[in-house]
Structure formats: structure tokens, C-alpha cells
Amino acid sequence: MTGARDAYQDGVVGDSYPAGAGWVVAARGELDQDTLGPLEQALVAAADRHPVVVLDAGAITFGDSSFLNLLLRLHQLTVLRIAAPGEQLRRLFALTGADTVLSLYGSVEDAAGA
Template sequence: MTGAEDVHGDGVVEDSYAAGPGWVVAARGELDQDTLASLEEALNSAADRHRLVILDATSITFGDSSFLNLLLRLHRLTALRIAAPGEQLRRLFALTGADTVLSLYPSVEDALGS
């Protein structure tokens, strides 16, 4: 890991690092109310220090309503961009209308370049 390491042991925060004008937090696995604590801490910490926060969602396999609520709360605190969401996340965002509120990008590079 090149940045703030996941100290909670649930392993959902894969990496966290400065990139271009913002801060990237890479998460993995299934994100629900039981596994969300370390990601919430990492994203809130990044939002406190950076105007642009990118969630690298490449390795996220599942997200539930508590994950979605976290993203919507964070969206109000900072410029949040979601990079490379998989099919399940895109479906969640589309079904809830969150895709009209959240900024979704095909890759971290695209999110940084916008």
C-alpha cells in the first residue's frame, strides 16, 4: 500500500493515495453495513483534506443501501467521483436514481482528467 493503510482488518480499503488534483481511495469486495467502517473513515478523512476525492470502484463486487448512503453523504462534503463501477454498482445507481446525482467515470484516469 502506498498511502493510508486499512487498520480495521476488514480489508475493504485496498489503497489510498494522492493523484493529480485529488485523493484516490480504492476499495474492494462486498460493501454493506458490516464492512463499511474502514471505507467510511478513509473517505471522510480524504474529504476533510481534499476538494476532490475519487473512489476507485474497480474491485467492488457488491454495494448495498448503506454504501449508497455513504456515497451520497460524501457527495455533499466534497467533489466525489466514482471510477470504474462494475455492473452491480451501475445497476444500483440506476435503480435508485443516484446515477443522476453521483459523478461516474469509466476509469480513475478519466475521473482525474475531468
């Protein structure tokens, strides 16, 4: 995925890089049905190539039901680990029960090393 950062640097996808046995995809900003496309492409591509995908969620300020749906679908394709989710995402995951399905970690390092 050389150049993945260049392709997405102005959007919701930040850096993507190898970590441990997996691949980290950083996301940022507000994620809803109108902005989710580039992140979905990056995560699905990572899932196709790597046994573990870590979503660095530390810079995500908002996620709606379409974002949650993407995470649950990706969870079926690969080992998905969500790193550093903020308060809004933790609340979304708790209210929907997704926190009992998805693997949440306090940092990218914890998620990559798990």
C-alpha cells in the same frame, strides 16, 4: 495519509494516493453495513483534506443501501467522483436514480483528470 494502505490492506480499503487535484481511495469486496466502517473513515478523512475524492470502485463486488447512503453523504461534503464501477454498482445507481446525482467515470485516470 502515509500508511493508509497498511492500515486497511486486509479489509475493504485498498491503496490511497494523490492523483491530480484530488485523492484516490480504492475499495474492494462486498460493502454493506457490517463492512463499511473502514471505507467511511478513509473517504471522510480524504474529504477533509482534499477538494476532490475519487473512489476507485473497480474491485467492489457488491454494494448495498448503506454503501449508497455513504456515497450520497460524501457527495455533500466534497467533489466525489466514482471510477470504474462494475455492473452491480451501475445497476444499483440506475435503479435508485443515484446515477443522476453521482459522477461516474470509466477509469481512475478519467475521474482524476476531469
